[in-house]
Amino acid sequence: MTCAELLIHLLRDTYGVRSLFGIPGVHTIELYRGLEGSDVQHITPRHEQGAGFMADGYARASGQPGVCLIITGPGMTNIATAMGQALADSIPMLVISSVNRRDTLGLGQGRLxxxxxxxxxxxxxxxxxxxxxxxxxxxxxxxxxxxxxxGSRPGPVHIEIPIDLFNAPVSAPASGQAPTLYRAAPDPEGLAEAARLLKAAKQPLVLLGGGCVSAPEAARALVEQLDAPTVTTINAKGLLGRDHPLDLGANAALPAVRELAAKADVILAVGTELGETDYDVVFDDGFHLNGTLIRIDLDPEQLVRNQRTTLGLVGDAGRSLALLLAHFSAPLKRQGAERTAAALSALDLVNDSAFSDFVPLYATLADHLPEAILVGDSTAPVYAGNHLVSQPAPRRYFNASTGYGTLGYGLPAALGAQLARPDLPVVALVGDGGVMFTLSEIATAVEARLPVVIVLWHNAGYEEIRRYMDANGVARLGVDIQAPNFLTLAEGFGCPGMLVESPAELANALANREASGPLLIEIDAAAWQRACAFSD
Incomplete structure (x- = not known):
């Protein structure tokens, strides 16, 4: 077979890849010869950045790598932003690209x-x-x-194949079976010391990050044994289940949780960077851990970043949680649920003016789509949802407001999530500013008949940046942007759309939607806020 045919053969038969994202180009057409007649689904986004975001959403929702086929040059510069987002959040993504002929590499001859x-x-x-x-x-x-x-800390991997190699003859591999790899487990002596410290703690705290999403049972069992209030970061939402009595949510940047963290005598942090967009989203360096800090991470470098570590264990989060749990024969009593409830009561999120407009939004979504995967862009409803939303399972809430923080992520990532989990409804939460980066992917949703609900919060520009400008005494420039008629655009793509101005209208739209393709629901932010104020 040819090298191009071998590539598809290995992806499909050895590594179980069933979906590919890419835009064919003159340099990659030989790859498509290898796809012909296979059972691998090819999705054609309208931009390579969209391909990367779709692969990212596919990976987050399924736990399997998202795979992209990308053209030389501009295709790679286009997908680089999506790769940056995946790198920041440790998302497995395989980007296979073409590159110019081997005998021309680095010569600057002005080749295509x-x-x-x-x-x-x-x-x-x-x-x-x-x-x-x-x-x-x-x-x-x-x-x-x-x-x-x-077996390691995941992230994007790039393999480029010179175009003169696509037709090179190669032998099929002797075995089509991928090796079985087990992730590293932490040192037994270190685990025993961690268990000793946790048993002696009076006011323990647990911090669980996105590295734990594959081990919800072990995570839940351990925090219950420790009877410890637990921060679950944005990428760890749903890890303990919906409204667990020990779950503080992703609220580490808010005062009551900060106070609890500062008073904790022993802190266990697993699979989390302890980065600012999870623990210091108000950007004032106010999240302090004064107690003994035990960290577990697959990446040893993470053990010494952002906070002073007392005991660091290198190992897979899931295996580490299970092995640590074995050191506890009976549940400890630390008033964990009471401490958690007190902190959440002090926060009073549903009555916080910063979030109150979005409480009915998420209540309505939960009423009509309780099992939905919520995929967000950087937009006001998502900033609020990071604090408000509780999910029944992990891998059902993720967005681009953390880490790399790119715009345009929400819509294509939601399409990838829908491809990965056709059994669940998927909601894309986008804003009128950010959605313009990847609005053309509505065409992909229509073409692939993906029943994603696109909830578009229209607040006439870049509201977050407007507030920053106002707070810092900077004149509003470049933020009051003109928006198109989104409903007309959606109709042009073949996607039905409707404008809603209140929670009741949103409920009606969700109750009567056709689940055979995408639906755009545009929320007039100003009208919605008036309706919510009136109902109060």
Whole structure:
């Protein structure tokens, strides 16, 4: 077979890939010869950034790597933003691209799609970037990529194949079975010391991050044994189940949780960076851990970032939680539920003026789509939802407001999530500013018949930046942008749409939606806020 055919064969039969995201180009058409007649679904986004975000959403919802086929040059510069978002959140993404012929690389001859060094450019947003120089090494390079996804801290991996290698003859591999890899477990002596510290704690606190999403049972069992209030970050929402009595949610930046954290004598942090967009979203460096800090992470470098670590354990979050749990024979009594309830009562989120407009939004979504995956952009409803939303399971709430924080993520990532989980409803939460980055992906949703509900919060511009400008005495420039008629655009793509101005109208729209394709629900923010104020 050819190198291109071998690539598709390995992805499908060895690594179980069933969906690919890409836009065909003159440099990649040989890859599509390998796809012909296979059972691998190819989704064509309208922009390579959309391809990357779809792969990201697919990976977050399924736990399996999202895979992209990308053209040389501009295709790679277009997808780099999506790779940056995936890198920031440790999302497994495989980006396979073409590159110019081997005998022309680095010569600057003005070839089609030529970059001085595509591999060097993309290395900064990838766990590794590899240029294939010999077709026979393709199985080994792919094995390296999936080893990163399976056994290490995941993230994007880039493999570029020179166009003169696509038709190179290669032998089929002797075995089509991927190796079985087990992630690292922490040192037994370190685990025993961590257990000793936690047993002696009077006011313990647990911090669980996105690295824990594959182990909800172990996470829930351990925090219940410890009877410890637990922060679940944005990427860890749903880890303990909906409204668990020990769950503080993603509220580490708010005063009552900060006070509880500062008073904790022993803190266990698992699979979390302790980064500012989870613990210091008000950006005042006010989140302080004064007690003994135990950290568990697959990446040893993470153990010494952001906070002073007392005891660091290198290991997979899921295995570590289960092994640590074995050190506790009976539940401890630390008034964990009472401490959690007191902190949440002090926060009083549903009556906080910063969030009150969005309480009925999420209540309505929960009433009509209680099992939905909520995928967000950087937009006002998402900033509120990070604090308000509680989900029944992990992998059902993620967005681009943390870490890399790119705009345009919500819509295409929701499409990827819907492809990964056709059994669940998916809601894309977007704003009128951010959605313009990837609005064309509505066409992809229509074409693929993906029944994503697109909830578009229309507040006439970049409201978050307006507030920052006002607070800092900067004149409003570039933020009061003109919006198109979104309903007309949606109709042009073949997507039904409607304008709603109140929670009652949103409820009616959700109750009567057709689940055979996408639906755009545009919320007039000003009218919605008036309706909510009137109902109060």
């Amino acid at each position: 799609h030529e970059l001085p060094s595509q591999q060097q450019m993309i290395s900064g947003v990838a766990r590794f970037s590899h240029t294939l120089l010999d077709a026979s090494t393709l199985p080994e390079v792919l094995a390296r990529a999936f080893a990163i996804f399976t």
